[in-house]
Amino acid sequence: MDLENQARIKELGEEHGAENLVVVLGAADADCAELAAETVTVGDPTYAGPLTGVQLELPVYHVMEPDIKDQVDEGVYEEQVAMMEMVVEVEALIDAVKGVREQHSKL
Amino acid sequence: MYEPVVKGAAYILAHTPNMAFEYGTTQYVERQKDPQSKYLMQFGDHLRTYEQVMNYAPFQAYIGNIHPDQLTAIDRPWYEGDKVEGKRYGKYGEIVPEDEFYAWLQLVDAFELVWLEEEFLTELKPRLEASPMLTAEDIKTIGGGRSLKEIQKRVEEKTAAPLMLKDRLVGCVRRAHELDSTLTAHVIAENTASKASGVLALRYLLKNTGVDPREIDYIIECSEEACGDMNQRGGGNLAKAIGEHAGCAGATGSDTRAFCAGPAHAMVLAAALVKAGMFSNVAVVAGGSTAKLGMNGKDHIKKGMPILEDVVGGFAVLISENDGHNPIIRTDSLGKHDIGTGSSPQAVMQALVTNPLDRLGLTMEDVDKYSVEMQVAEITEPAGAGDVPTANYRMIAALGVMKKQLERSAIPDFVARHGMPGFAPTQGHIPSGVPFVGHARDLILAGQMQRAMIIGKGSLFLARMTNLFDGISFLMEPNPGRTDDQAIDEGAVKKLIADALRQVALDLAQSED
Numbered sequence: 001m002d003l004e005n006q007a008r009i010k011e012l013g014e015e016h017g018a019e020n021l022v023v024v025l026g027a028a029d030a031d032c033a034e035l036a037a038e039t040v041t042v043g044d045p046t047y048a049g050p051l052t053g054v055q056l057e058l059p060v061y062h063v064m065e066p067d068i069k070d071q072v073d074e075g076v077y078e079e080q081v082a083m084m085e086m087v088v089e090v091e092a093l094i095d096a097v098k099g100v101r102e103q104h105s106k107l
Numbered sequence: 108m109y110e111p112v113v114k115g116a117a118y119i120l121a122h123t124p125n126m127a128f129e130y131g132t133t134q135y136v137e138r139q140k141d142p143q144s145k146y147l148m149q150f151g152d153h154l155r156t157y158e159q160v161m162n163y164a165p166f167q168a169y170i171g172n173i174h175p176d177q178l179t180a181i182d183r184p185w186y187e188g189d190k191v192e193g194k195r196y197g198k199y200g201e202i203v204p205e206d207e208f209y210a211w212l213q214l215v216d217a218f219e220l221v222w223l224e225e226e227f228l229t230e231l232k233p234r235l236e237a238s239p240m241l242t243a244e245d246i247k248t249i250g251g252g253r254s255l256k257e258i259q260k261r262v263e264e265k266t267a268a269p270l271m272l273k274d275r276l277v278g279c280v281r282r283a284h285e286l287d288s289t290l291t292a293h294v295i296a297e298n299t300a301s302k303a304s305g306v307l308a309l310r311y312l313l314k315n316t317g318v319d320p321r322e323i324d325y326i327i328e329c330s331e332e333a334c335g336d337m338n339q340r341g342g343g344n345l346a347k348a349i350g351e352h353a354g355c356a357g358a359t360g361s362d363t364r365a366f367c368a369g370p371a372h373a374m375v376l377a378a379a380l381v382k383a384g385m386f387s388n389v390a391v392v393a394g395g396s397t398a399k400l401g402m403n404g405k406d407h408i409k410k411g412m413p414i415l416e417d418v419v420g421g422f423a424v425l426i427s428e429n430d431g432h433n434p435i436i437r438t439d440s441l442g443k444h445d446i447g448t449g450s451s452p453q454a455v456m457q458a459l460v461t462n463p464l465d466r467l468g469l470t471m472e473d474v475d476k477y478s479v480e481m482q483v484a485e486i487t488e489p490a491g492a493g494d495v496p497t498a499n500y501r502m503i504a505a506l507g508v509m510k511k512q513l514e515r516s517a518i519p520d521f522v523a524r525h526g527m528p529g530f531a532p533t534q535g536h537i538p539s540g541v542p543f544v545g546h547a548r549d550l551i552l553a554g555q556m557q558r559a560m561i562i563g564k565g566s567l568f569l570a571r572m573t574n575l576f577d578g579i580s581f582l583m584e585p586n587p588g589r590t591d592d593q594a595i596d597e598g599a600v601k602k603l604i605a606d607a608l609r610q611v612a613l614d615l616a617q618s619e620d
Contacts, residue, residue: 028498032491083453086505086515087498 001039006049009040013056018106023060024068025097028088033062034096041104057106062097064090111381112433112586114318114388114425116545117311118169119200120418120532121208121304122161124154125271127400127417130296134401146405151273153407153414155186157204160418161193165483168530169420170197171545175481175527184485186413199545200311201240202418209270209278210235211303212296213249215352220295222261223270223278225252240310252278268292287337297397300419301332302348305394308421309353312390316425323425324386326350326360329373330393331535333364349392358390366570367480369393370422370541371563371579377426378436378581389426395419395534402533406490415486420537424544434551434583440467442562442580450576456506459562459580467582471507474525474582475556478543479503480564481531499562500526539563544583551585559583 012021023040027033035045037060044051061068063081072081101107128134128150137144160166164185168175172194181190195201203211210231213221228251235246258279261267267279280299283290305328313320328346335342346360363373370393377389397419404414429435442463448454464471479499487495504521507513513521531538540563550556564578 029491029493035491080449080451080453083456083502083505083509086508086518087452087501 001036001044001049001051003049006039006044006051009056009058010050010054013058018056018058021056021058023058025060025062027062027093028084030089030092030096033093034100036060037097037100038104041100057104059105059107060097060101062093064088065094065097109382109429110435110438111378111426112429112435113544113548113583114427114430114433115312115316116425116548117200117308117315117423118171118197118542118545119203119304119307119311119421120160120166120169121203121205121211121300121307121395121421122155122157122417123205123208123300123397123400123419124414124417125205125273126296126300126397126419127154127404127414129269129271130293130300130397131400131402131404131416132398133404135293146408149408150401150404150414153404153412155413155415155417157202158193159186159189159413161195161202162189162191163193164191165528165530166202166418166532167191167193167197169199169532169542170202171199172197174546175530175543178528178530179523184412185483186415186485196239198549199315200308200421203307206231206272206277207234207238208300208303208419210241210249211307212270212280212299213278214241214245215303215306215348216299217348218283220281220283221270221278221299222253222258222267222281223249224255224258224276226255227272227275227277228252240307240314266292268296270296284336289333289335289337289340298332298334298345300397301330301334301394302345302352303394304419304421305330305345305349305392305423306352308394308423309349309355309390309392312392312423312425313353318388318425318427320354321357323350323355323358323388323390325377325380325389326355326358327373327377327389327391328360328362328393329364329369329391329536330362331364331366331369331396332394345394346392349394350390355390360390365563365577366565366567367536367539368563368565368577368579369536370539371561371581374424374426374436374541374544374561375441375579375581377424378438381426381428382438384428387428390423391426392421392423393536394421395532395537399534403486403490407486410489412485412489415483416533418532418534420532420534422537422541424541429586431588432552432586434548435586437467437582437584440580440582442560442578444564444576444578446575448576450574452502453506453509455564455576455578456502459564459578460503460560461506461510463580463582469558470512471503471510471521471525472512474558474560475550476527476543476547477503477525477560477562478540478547479526479562480539481527481529481542482533482538483529483531486533494529496526496529497522539565540580547583551583554585557585 270278333341484494
């Protein structure tokens with residue numbers, strides 16, 4: 001995950017408390033999504049960014065998961081995300097993020 | 108319609124594995140953190156030889172020896188074994204070895220900042236003399252070099268950055284100021300490499316087109332380097348600096364910056380200048396980026412792969428007034444990402460692809476090939492960025508489904524017919540739309556293609572000035588020939604000039620009386 005984004009998530013966690021945060025990912029690649037999910041739960045697995053060794057255990061979802069999708073206005077989703085559902089491998093993305101969430105997120 | 112034409116294109120690569128180690132930012136940052144890091148220790152073992160780079164199929168497509176579509180028939184990984192019989196020279200340019208590229212750095216250096224070692228230059232001289240792109244005058248300019256002792260001294264006192272060939276110090280690039288962070292040895296090396304690769308590309312463009320360098324009126328340079336000093340960090344003007352070394356004595360120029368979208372913007376500007384009648388021949392040129400060398404190196408090494416980001420790229424395109432023969436740039440076909448467009452992939456693709464086609468009454472099927480972000484997939488995949496060109500093609504096809512021009516099941520077929528594998532190095536602006544301009548021109552001239560869309564896209568957030576996305580696109584089509592309107596226009600202009608001259612002559616005669 002981008003180092004700047006790691007820093008922002010860390011700051012948000014400190015400001016609002018981890019219990020008040022949910023991370024929604026938009027990654028297009030399952031490996032990337034998994035890495036990002038690990039970064040916001042158990043810490044940066046690449047040992048490069050501010051979240052190295054920081055276990056935030058945040059609840060993390062992919063935007064295409066039904067739990068998130070169902071809460072978004074249909075028109076907005078259609079306009080912003082629907083096309084990408086035809087481009088990426090939705091199942092693989094969801095599995096990648098869900099796997100990390102179920103194992104490492106404090107829900 | 109009197110449209111500007113694409114008169115020719117040039118594409119070059121310089122194999123620069125040692126510059127990757129010294130100047131690539133991934134390696135540079137690693138060295139700042141830990142000069143003895145495991146990654147840096149392993150780096151040298153993963154470098155390719157010049158021959159391996161020359162035999163790398165995507166790069167043979169880049170310099171024009173094979174068509175990008177031919178890559179689909181070659182088994183991946185392309186970096187394993189010699190999958191094609193590579194040639195140094197191609198239809199569009201060449202792949203320069205690193206030692207010769209160092210000589211190019213010295214050739215284009217205007218302030219004696221690049222010093223090459225004398226013995227190294229003596230060894231290199233026969234090869235420089237054999238280069239079709241270097242004149243006797245150039246070789247004289249490169250000169251005899253400096254002593255190893257002088258160079259070592261500068262490198263050791265850290266007033267110069269080294270130019271290495273494996274463990275051998277063969278030269279250095281000196282800093283241009285003691286305290287100015289925009290004129291450090293590292294920055295000067297970066298900018299000089301960009302300039303040198305730009306010069307080589309522009310010289311090939313002139314050779315490929317046969318156009319007299321003095322006929323170039325204007326040069327637009329569109330790389331991603333900022334050259335300037337601490338009072339004007341991105342002052343420029345690399346365009347004129349490059350043109351000076353290509354004999355373009357009759358040209359002025361300027362730099363256009365738009366991250367990776369720079370080349371597409373520059374081509375649009377060039378087309379506009381020509382169509383407006385301001386200039387007849389506008390060269391669009393960019394050298395490459397040493398900063399991006401080895402950018403994904405950590406992932407390549409982790410996966411046991413060679414460092415595939417070991418070349419600096421360059422290109423040049425000539426946009427000229429309509430000659431009735433060369434493919435045109437349709438100036439009514441622009442797709443543009445506006446400030447208010449939004450940055451979702453859907454909004455971007457709509458702005459760049461479907462909006463212009465809708466306006467022209469064309470469908471997505473009417474474009475034979477789309478040239479998107481054409482980086483080689485196996486360079487970006489290990490780093491988790493996926494196959495970027497294919498993702499772009501799938502986005503275009505998915506948009507077609509949403510617009511009911513395509514069935515969802517037809518996406519893979521659309522991607523195969525209207526896309527192509529990526530064949531350009533990950534040099535930011537270099538792979539963005541523009542690598543296919545040369546191939547598209549040739550296919551259109553051969554009657555094998557009716558329409559190509561060139562799409563440039565750029566991520567502006569990297570400069571931390573805006574979160575906006577960027578992109579611009581245009582169509583290339585066969586030249587419809589000179590129209591009757593045009594003939595009438597020219598006749599009218601000639602008559603007008605003749606009348607004016609007659610009037611001047613009459614006035615002169617009267618004033619003498």
